[in-house]
Amino acid sequence: KPLDGHDVWAAISEGKPSPRTEILHNIDSMHDTIHDPQSHQWGDQTFNTSVHAAIRAGDWKLLTGYPGRNASWISPPSSDRPCEESDDPPGKHLWLFNIRDDPEERTDLSEKYPQVVQELMEKLAAYDKTAVSPFYPPPDPRANPALHGDVWSPWE
Secondary structure, eight states, rough: OOOOOOHHHHHHHHHOSSSEEEEEEEEEEEEEEEOOOOOOTTTTTSSSEEEEEEETTTTTTEEEEOOOOGGOOOOOOOOOOBBOOOOOOOOOOEEEEETTTTTTOOOOOOOOHHHHHHHHHHHHHHHHOOOOOOOOOOOGGGOGGGGGOOOOOOOO
């Protein structure tokens, strides 16, 4: 099966455009924290939008799932602006941003561009079908950094 990689060396070393036009940031199907989701026009037939996920395609970025901190806007570290509380209703779990026009992801465009939302949800669903479930081994007390000079290191 071919890898999904792209040669981005020219983009890094010469500032040329990247050959990558979309990037899957995350799908965390084990992090489904929306217990009383706000309904939206797309339903969950294409992709379960209560799952933490994010995808970017071109200038569009779709986020799903519970964003934490009541969906507050957190200012970037370089900013002196304070955090801002969100006007989003409780249970909201889907946002669409145009990150070229809105790099701080402050204006949700999901209702204005439903076709873009649908296309990105279909992409998330396609990625999710090929995903390998995460494996979380049980905790191993021998991994405790206190046993190794307070350093995270191989213990076996």
